[in-house]
Amino acid sequence: MGLSVFNTLGNRKEPFLPMEPGKVRMYVCGVTVYDLCHIGHARANVAFDIIVRYLRQRGFDVTYVRNFTDIDDKIIRRANREGVASREIAERYIRAFYEDFDRMGLLRPDIEPRATDHIPEILRLAGRLVETGKAYVVDGDVYYSVKGFPGYGKLSGKNTEDLLAGARVDVDERKKDPLDFALWKASKPGEPAWDSPWGPGRPGWHIECSAMAMKHLGETFDIHGGGKDLVFPHHENEIAQSEGATGKPYARYWIHNGFVNIDNEKMSKSLGNFFTLREVLAKVKPDVLRFFFASSHYRSPIDYSDTSLAEAKAGLSRLYRVKEKAEACEAAGARASSVPEGEAFSPLREAAERFDEAMDDDFNTAAALGRIFDAVRALNRLVPANPAAETEKAGRFLAGYAVLRPLFDVLGLLREPAKDYFQAEGGHALTEEEILLRIEARRDARARKDFAEADRIRKELDALGVLLEDSKAGTSWKYKA
């Protein structure tokens, strides 16, 4: 069984065969840095983060490139509004981007090119297209001539007649054809500009990705990813200008993620119905969001709400409880027994295998998560009641947990210690010390069979958001979900 991926180019699932065996060259469209990231950006990036993690775990040497669009109309507009340089806007939001995305545990790409650092490459590419007559110059603007590229529409499944009939393409008199798009825009007064053979100007949106992807990955590379909304026109145009220039296939597999919806409607800046990542991270741990995203297939739309977040939180807690037990075993001095064998482990090993099958099927994280829960159930049967007193059992449990751990890593889940996950949330009424004091008092009450007092203390803590759990090994506590 091999890995298969859904390729937007061709609109079907295909076996994944990189150009060079064992090596994957991958480009993902990053963000335009003019504002804070919202959870739609988070969804897209978590999706590709998981894809990279899985490819690497599967043994591929992945070169992961993700750009920053740091020059664009929206950045300029914001800079003008605030009376600062557009560079300053870009720097500010790149910083914010890293703050948010690092918290999400997103892998840093191997290369993070910025448009403004690639002006020479962009000019070279545009120049190549002008020289070969595939692009034309009007008043310092450079436009790509779509009619000259026969494959136009192959990614998005559109044809040029339909596009024209759609009549939603704004008519610019200077363009030879309404579908033509700008490779280079002459700068207006007060706008940032770079010198070019056609006068001072700045790059159009689509060409930066082509220039940067081809510079860092070659003229043909394996995977190009982004949100579904980029299929047309952005990615269609990237193909046109890149293949128009090189005559070679551009990206071989196009992967697009579905949207985050609010009340069944696309969340977006223009609709105004968006939540920034940091707003959401103020409410829930980053892992909750990751779990939420992983619980649907990356191509499906996913509906964001407080309810769905709460459900994700509940499911994730079940996972963290397993980790909590593994930590308890380690704390008790147990070490994973070498090879997990025996009847009790076969459901675990089977679940791990079926996890890979699910991921092989177009990165089906929802199904993969199902297999993780199967494994969790199997592993929970092996939990020692008192790890300190049952080191052998604890060692077996750890051996089982070691089978699961790589699965969590692929999804980027369970990155923090369970103790922190359950106990390190701020803003609670009681300190850890105060909680432990009450647990001690309750222990004494239980020892003298004063259950009324013991229950009183437990209820008191419960009212303050602290949950007690008795076991043979003692009483543990956690903040209520």
Place this chain on the structure above:
RNA sequence: GGCGGCAUAGCCAAGCGGUAAGGCAGAGGACUGCAAAUCCUUUAUCCCCCGGUUCGAAUCCGGGUGCCGCCUCCA
């Protein structure tokens, strides 16, 4: 108008021709002083509707209905 996608239990969500994963919520049981956690059992005779293909369809085909996305900046 053109193109594409989706409709599965109370909720979320897999499934891609062989007789409905998983999670949350619910019910019963075990464990517990009682809880919590955990384990066991249980919860869709049926997958929007109507036809068709097939020994067999949630899965394929045709026709409906509803919702969504792209065609304009957008993950």
